[in-house]
Amino acid sequence: MSDHVNGAAEGTVANKVPVTITVNGRTHRADCEPRTTLADFLREDLGYTGVHLGCEHGVCGACTVQLDGSTARSCCMLAVQADGSEVTTVEGLAEDGQLHPLQEAFWNRHGLQCGFCTPGMLMTACELLADNPDPSAEEIREGISGNLCRCTGYQFIVESIQEAAPKMRPAT
Amino acid sequence: MAEQSAAGLIGARVRRQEDPRLLTGRAQFVDDVRLPGMLNAAVLRSPVPHARIVRIDVSRALAHPGVYAVVTGDEVRAAVATPQPVIWRMIPDQRMTDGYPLAVGKARYVGQGIAAVAATDRATAEDALELIDVEYDELPAVTTLEEALAEDAPKLYDEWPDNVSCRATIPKGDVEAAFAEADVVVRETFRFARQMGTPLETRGVVATWDPFTDRLDVWLSTQSPNLARDLFGEVLDVSVDKIRVRVPDVGGGFGNKFDFYGEEVVAAILSKRTGRPVKLIEDRLESFVANAHSREQKVEVELAATSDGRITGLRGTVYAVLGGQLATVGIGPCWLTAALMSGPYDIANVEASVVGVVTNRSPYGSYRGWGQPKSNFAHERMVDLLARRLDMDPLDVRRKNLIPADAFPYASPVFFYDGGRYDECLGLATDAVRDRGWLRRRDEARGSGRTVGIGYSFHVEITALGPSRIMNMAGLQHSAFDEEVVRIDSSGRVTVYTGQTALGQGIQTALAQVAAEQLGVPLDDVTVVVGDTDTCPYTGYGTGASRAASLGGGAVLTASKRLKEKVLRIAGGMLEAAPEDLVVADGRISVVGVPDRSVSMAEIGDAAYRRINGRLPEDEVPTLEEREVFDPPNVAFSYGCTAVLADVDRETGEVRLLDYLIAHDCGTVINPLIVDGQLHGGAAQAIGGALYEELVYGPDGQIQTTTFMDYLMPTASEIPAFELLHMETPAEHIPGGFKGMGEGGTIGGAAAIAGAVDDALADLGVATVALPITPPRLLAAMRNGQVQA
Amino acid sequence: MKAAAFDYHRATSVDDAIQQLGAADDAKVLAGGQSLVPLLAMRLARPTVLVDLNRLADLAYVRRENGELAIGALTRHRTVETAELVRRDVPLLADALAHVGHVTIRNRGTIGGSIAHGDPAAELPAVAVALDATFRLRGPGGERSVAAGDFFFGYLMTALEPDELLTEIRWPVLPQGTGCAVEELTRRNGDFALVAVFAALTMGADGVCTQARISVAGAAAAPLRADNAEQALIGSRVSAADAGAAADRLAAATDPPNDIHAPADYRREMAAVLGRRAIQRAWAQANRTNAGE
Structure with a gap:
């Protein structure tokens, strides 16, 4: 893309920006307004509706994705900023029809109820276990405290992450 | 998942059928619904708490590129047949507010809808909102209960004598005599902050109203699709056969999505006007003014008792701090606070009143627990205070x-x-407290200079809301039965069709467990279809009042039993055996003692639907389907005891919950995993309500909490691990014995937390009488004795 | 909650960014975006043009230079928090960063963004003030350095000119024998603190406090350096009574805000409580450090 894009003068239609982005291994190219957030771009333009919007102001964590290897809140980024990036969403966790160990553990342990916070919670838990392969319950609570859940009271989420941890640890 | 044997599925801790779609991002929530040509809408909201609307000029907004339509309150009023319905009318002479989906003439709270725009996308719609010019003639606002009740208070409704919408008293026994004869009388006043359910998914609707056929097709994130369909019909004057309400996955309800909101009507009207589907999704900021608020009350209570602690009388008045207009449930939640003020106690003489007062705040609607968290706080705190007065153990x-x-x-x-x-x-809870060493932990903490306390509460929870006729007599303008359909198809698989909504509570798994056990098929052979008024049966009321598992489970159980009888008759013919000599297990029907003589459910399905001749008995009609309508003879009361171990920092006023347990009875348990999850989640909301959450209004009538940085829903770090203890006393009047339990965790938490805080600060004589207990308030209470709002 | 429209410029160099900032009336710099993008969504920030620095890789670094730690303005919080150099040379900074929001926020948020935003309740401005960090700013007229103590002067107000860019923050290395402590009072984990105290105390060979660096966030319209408390501690052995007296001085200097989360009086009182705790904890750590633990 060019380095400067006119968003919209008063009352005119905005210029759109081409954005190229790789999501869950597939490269997409689409045009969007500069003001479009990464979350809206993933949901509306690319169809990754597993990315959920719970607050659009960077508190609830439901829109959390992996961006170039670490978690990011996709509501707190513009799509244009992610041009050329690699993104993983919840849709990219399961492979070949097999649930990811965290997905399996959340299912076993009732780590979700309505499921709205779940995609963000899973993405955060992935990073948490990568950084700390054997966390205590308190460390898990601290690690997911940027992801609000209104249904579960968190206990079964903590137990789910504990159950998944040994399965995600690299063999020693 | 692994094949589960049908036997013992009721009561089995099985994982949920709902989860794979939710875990993989394949669920469909209302904001994920995209229809061809769909427009996005946004609502202009009142920036002032009380004003006459002098003039609205939408011309600049209409001229904005990408805008398809703009509607104002007057235009919406002209398009509807009735004001927004209020379905709970317990108090016959209540003054109704007759509100419309957008403000007409006057704005009565900050955030009330004034106009709405439909445009190509949400950003453009929001751009256009900024181009609408509204002239307000501001009026003095009443922003608190006291202001609203003051003599000469500005009136919200000019035609009323004051700001009181209703008064009613619920009597039992002879209260005057009880207080005249009492050894001791304890009085206290409690205050509850405004709070709301705050599901993580905000409310939303996608409406398509065909202007030529008059068919209205709605996707709605709701707890009550049948109610919504009927109310759409009333308000828009369309017969319900033309209205279809579909409910996608719902990202939490908690009562907020029970009510029927003006935006839903606005979306329909915008659709008809533009000839296109219109999506209207509430964003988080507006959710704090456009969602029904709840909880805010002042409750005055007096207890009469004997000197040995026997309660002989209770008198109380609930002041409901209603908003600028009545929500769908009207005075309902606050009336329930009065109706259940005696809680689990055997009190011969009770007199509870409710006074509904309108203020320039957002409307008061449903939130998990309805009036019960307040009635529970009132009676449990009064019991603690009585014990303190009599120098008795509150448990005694x-x-x-x-x-x-x-x-x-x-x-x-x-x-x-x-x-x-x-x-x-109660004994289950006190035993667990003993076994977990709380008394020792409290004493050791005190010895080392920390401040730790133990609190208890006992709650009752009204569930299985019905029966319809009694509810109608009580003032409900709707029914409260539940209808369920159970079908076996030609391949022998089972589908349950329900009018209940799946909003995270696991109703699909729970109903599947009931059907699978009754029919003798593996759990995975059962599919539960929800969320479509065109294909699913009718449930009265909706998925609220802890009804779904209890009434739905009861109806599915009865329908499945009848269906199984037909299966056995067909199998009897095929196996040349009497139906009473047959058993069903794992989807096979066999002759008792001769397991080789058997047919599969698939063969029965084939005989009932396809290759009928010679296999389906002559006196049986084809198909395998049963429909059961269950209108329960009574509600069913679940109950429980909450105990809390809390640490108070005497320097900062911070409260930390060290341990938390709930002993609970909800009748026959269908799935303990789900029950545990419901109790956990309910308790977390109780903790939020007790320690963190408050919708704050300034003296100017402006709401000051419109983000998740200001409205403090607890994170995992604030919530303790929970210990749960179960007992099962089946409900005799409900098939299966199921009672509801969706609200129990929420009801008893605050009183137990307050009890623990008071116990920790017993030497200072602190009495917690207001929620939430914030650090500044608690620190002040340590100096003057009471936690005040 | 969708942002109003704006133009977008992806800066190709610091000079390019500065030129863009000067060219528009109401340009805003986009760094980590963790504060700015929500403000855009709420339409509380309405720039005409956003100048995105995120491709300026040469603004992201942590290195030791001339006895100081130099950190590029675009370095992410998480990178700084976990950098060995920072843990060793400026441990108070690493401790404070662990309190900034949550890991996901720290993955994106930048050091320069937090400083330039100038939130008086935030950790980084307060730590910079405590440690006498210096900020390198570049504008059309060239480069200048501003001491942290001269940089923040009101709620979200700083010495940064509209066409200037913060490029680097330089941190003095803390001396041997220094103990650090961060005490925060938050309603929920990760929230902005109601009050926070940052303390670095250095113990001399004779067991006396030789250097004290203390600041308070959430205590005034700008981050507050508690120099009166520092003066009270220097030369003392930091007894419990010394710590309490210094904390009282610290609290007396505050002029905290009154808002829905806490009244001003409460915040002032908490400044004394947290101040005492931070001083005692930092001193205990200095003790352990000196004992060679």
Whole structure:
């Protein structure tokens, strides 16, 4: 893309920006307004509706994705900023029809109820276990405290992450 | 998942059928619905708490590129047949507010809808909102209960004599005499902040109203699709056969999505006007003014008792701090606070009143627990205060006054409590407290200079809301039965069609467990279809009032039983055996003692639908389907005891919950995993309500909490691990014995937390009488004795 | 909650960014975006043009230079928090960063963004003030350095000119024998603190406090350096009574805000409580450090 894009003068239609982005291994190219957030771009333009919007102001964590290897809140980024990036969403966790160990553990342990916070919670838990392969319950609570859940009271989420941890640890 | 044998599926801790779609991002929530040509709408909201709307000029907005339509309150009023319905009318002479989907003439709270725009996308719609010019003639606002009740207070409704919408009193026994003869009388006033359910998914609707056929097709994130369909019909004057309400996955409800909101009507009107589908998704900021608020009350209570702690009388008044207009449930939640003010106690003389007062705040609607968290806080705090007055152990006061097990069914001031073993439940909790070493932990902490306390509460929870005729007599403008359909198809698989909504509570798995056990098929052979008024049966009321598992489970159980009888008759013919000599297990029907003589459910399905001749008995009609309507003879009361171990920082006023347990009885448990999850989640909301959450209004009537940085829903770090203890006393009047339990965790938490805080600060004589207990308030209370709002 | 429209410029160099900032009336710099993008969504920030620095890789670094730690303005919080150099040379900074929001926020948020935003309740401005960090700013007229103590002067107000860019923050290395402590009072984990105290105390060979660096966030319209408390501690052995007296001085200097989360009086009182705790904890750590633990 060019380095400067006119968003919209008063009352005119905005210029759109081409954005190229790789999501869950597939490269997409689409045009969007500069003001479009990464979350809206993933949901509306690319169809990754597993990315959920719970607050659009960077508190609830439901829109959390992996961006170039670490978690990011996709509501707190513009799509244009992610041009050329690699993104993983919840849709990219399961492979070949097999649930990811965290997905399996959340299912076993009732780590979700309505499921709205779940995609963000899973993405955060992935990073948490990568950084700390054997966390205590308190460390898990601290690690997911940027992801609000209104249904579960968190206990079964903590137990789910504990159950998944040994399965995600690299063999020693 | 692994094949589960049908036997014992009721009560089995199985993982949920709902989860794979939710875990993989394949669920469809209302904001994920995209229809061809769909427009996005946004609502202009009042920036002032009280004003006459002098003039609205939408011309600049209409001229904005990408805008398809703009509607104002007057235009919406002209398009509807009735004001927004209020379905709970317990108080016959209540003054109704007759509000419309957008403000007409006057704005009565900050955030009330004034106009709405439909445009190509949400950003463009929001751009256009900025181009609408509204002239307001501001009026003095009443922003608090006291201001609203003051003499000469500005009136919200010019035609009323004051700001009081209703007054009613619920009597039982002779309260005057009880207080005249009492050894001791304890009085207290409690205050509850505004709070709301705050599901993580905000509300939303996608409406397509065909202007030529008049068919209205709605996707709605709701707890009550049948109610919504009927109310759409009333308000828009369309017969319900033309209205279809579909409910996608729902990202939490908690009562907020029970009510029928003006935006839903606005979306329909915008659709008709533009000829296109219109999506209207509430964003988080507006959710704090456009969602029904709840909880805010002042409750005055007096207890009369004997000197040995026997409660002889209770008198109370609930002041409901209603908003600028009535929500769908009207005075309902606040009336329930009064109706259940005696809680689990056997009190001969009770007089509870409710006073509904309108203020320039957002409307008051449903939130998990309805009026019960407040009635519970009132009676439990009063019991603690009575014990303090009499220098008794509060547990002894509870034991002395709990309704004894042999007194059921028990006539409380309004409801018949169906049954329970309250004293045993209290014992379960106190035993666990002992076994977990709380007393030792409290004493050791005190020895080392920390401040730790133990608190208890005992709650009752009204569930299984019905029966329809009694509810109608009580003022409900709707029914409260439940209808379920169970079908076996030609391949022998089972589908349950339900009018209940799946909003995270696991209703699909729970109903599947009931059907699978009754029919003798593996759990994975059962699919539960929800969320479409065109294909699913009718449930009265909706998915609220802890009804779904209890009434839905009861109806599915009865329908499945009848369906199984037909299966056995068909199998009997095919196996040349009497139906009573047959057993069903794992989807096969076999002759008792001769397992080789069997047919599969698939063969039965084939015989009932396809290759009928010679296989389906001559006197049987084809197909395998049963429909059951269950209108329960009574509600069912679940109950429980909450105990909390809390640490108070005397320097900062911070409260930390060290341990938390709930002993609970909800009748026959269908799935303990789900029950545990519901109790956990309910308790977390109780903790939020007790310590963190408050919708704050400034003296100017402006709301000051419109983000998740200001409205403090607890994170995982603030919530403790929970210990749960179960007992099962089946409901005798409900098939299967199921009681509801969706709200129990929420009801009893605050009183137990307050009790623990008071216990920790017993030497200072602190009495917690207001919620939430914030650090500044608690620190002030340590100096003057009471936690005040 | 969708942002109003704006133009977008992806800066190709610091000079390019500065030129863009000067060219528009109401340009805003986009760094980590963790504060700015929500403000855009709420339409509380309405720039005409956003100048995105995120491709300026040469603004992201942590290195030791001339006895100081130099950190590029675009370095992410998480990178700084976990950098060995920072843990060793400026441990108070690493401790404070662990309190900034949550890991996901720290993955994106930048050091320069937090400083330039100038939130008086935030950790980084307060730590910079405590440690006498210096900020390198570049504008059309060239480069200048501003001491942290001269940089923040009101709620979200700083010495940064509209066409200037913060490029680097330089941190003095803390001496041997220094103990650090961060005490925060938050309603929920990760929230902005109601009050926070940052303390670095250095113990001399004779067991006397030789250097004290203390600041308070959430205590005034700008981050507050508690120099009166520092003066009270220097030369003392930091007894419990010394710590309490210094904390009282610290609290007396505050002029905290009154808002829905806490009244001003409460915040002032908490400044004394947290101040005492931070001083005692930092001193205990200095003790352990000196004992060679």
